[in-house]
Amino acid sequence: MKILIPFDGRNPKTRLSQTLSPEERSEFSAAMLEDVLDAIPSDSLDPEVVTTEPFDRDPGVETSTSSEPLNSVVNSYIDSTVPVAVVMADLPLIRTxxxxxxxxxxxxxxxxxxxxxGTNALVVRNQSFSVDYHGVSVRDHQRIARNRGLSTTKVDSYRLGLDVDEPSDLIEVLLHSSGRAADWLESNGFEIVEPGGRPTVARESD
Ligand SMILES: Nc1nc2c(ncn2[C@@H]2O[C@H](COP(=O)(O)OP(=O)(O)OP(=O)(O)O)[C@@H](O)[C@H]2O)c(=O)[nH]1
Ligand SMILES: C[C@H](OP(=O)(O)O)C(=O)O
Structure with missing residues (x-):
């Protein structure tokens, strides 16, 4: 099955701006993308990264470039090919x-x-479905399917459920991954701290 991985490298992870500089957000996003690609074996599956701008470094899988917004990119794909899976590029805990x-x-x-x-990953097997990402998209996707008479199934998975959006998500990466995003955080001085109350992540220099 074709597995689409949307990736926007233009100004990624803006919700981490208080924690990471623009250059660091780019590096960290690229590391998360690599974790996702490592989980999708390209010898048995058919991944394609749809990126907003060409990569400096070949990610080692099929790549296409589109400056269209996320929903248009994915819906055009659904219009031409089903079944298709869409897996976001910010899921550093994902495994095969x-x-x-x-x-x-x-x-x-x-x-x-x-x-x-949000909707971290989905599979579409019927062409009458269309995506509407952003906001409470998992609820919107259920509604869209219901309105079109389609069945929906939810995958209950911690590793698929953790998308890194906010600084508070970073602790999960350090705790539950030994992949490239976790390496990047460790080598850039991030560590788990227990200030009293909920444990969190801080930089050595903070
Ligand atoms: N190709 C493509 N991918 C996108 C686009 N917008 C978001 N993505 C990807 O979709 C996934 C989810 O993105 P978001 O978490 O909504 O956005 P983000 O840019 O990663 O982070 P924020 O700036 O904090 O919202 C990530 O893998 C993004 O790289 C887009 O317009 N085009
Ligand atoms: C694209 C969007 O991602 P989030 O903003 O929830 O990370 C969504 O899943 O609808």
């Missing part, structure tokens, strides 16, 4: 096991919810 589970789950539309209401 979760990708396989996503693809094996039955349903016209399979949804892997993200914390806070």
């Amino acid at each position: 096991e979760q990708v396989e589970r996503l693809l094996e789950t039955p349903g016209d539309v399979v949804l892997a919810p993200g914390i806070g209401g």
Whole structure:
């Protein structure tokens, strides 16, 4: 099955701006993308990164460039090819096991919810579905499917559910991954701290 991985490298992860500089956000986003690609074996599956601008370094999988907004990019794809899976590029805890589970789950539309209401991954098996990302998209996607008479199935997965949007998400990466995003955080001085109350992540120099 084709697996689309949307990636916007233009000004990524703006919600991490208080923690990371623009250059660091770019490096960290690229590391998360690599973690996602590592989880999708290209010898048995068919990944394609749809990026807003060409990469400096070849990511080692099929790549296409589109400056269209996220919804247009994905909906054009659904219009031309189903089944298709869409896996976001900011899921650093994902492993091959979760990708396989996503693809094996039955349903016209399979949804892997993200914390806070997003849709971290989905599978579309019926062309009458269309995506409407942003906001509480997992709820919107359920509604769209229902209105079009399509079945939906949810994948209940912690590793698929953690998309890194906010600084408070970073602790999960340090705790539960040994991948490239976790390496990047460690080598840039991030560590888990327990200030009293909820443990968090801080930089050595902070
Ligand atoms: N190709 C493409 N990918 C996008 C676009 N917008 C977001 N993405 C990707 O979709 C996924 C989810 O993106 P978001 O978390 O909504 O946005 P973000 O830019 O990563 O982060 P924020 O700036 O903090 O909202 C990430 O993998 C992004 O790289 C777009 O317009 N085009
Ligand atoms: C694209 C968007 O991502 P989030 O802003 O929830 O990370 C969504 O999943 O609808």
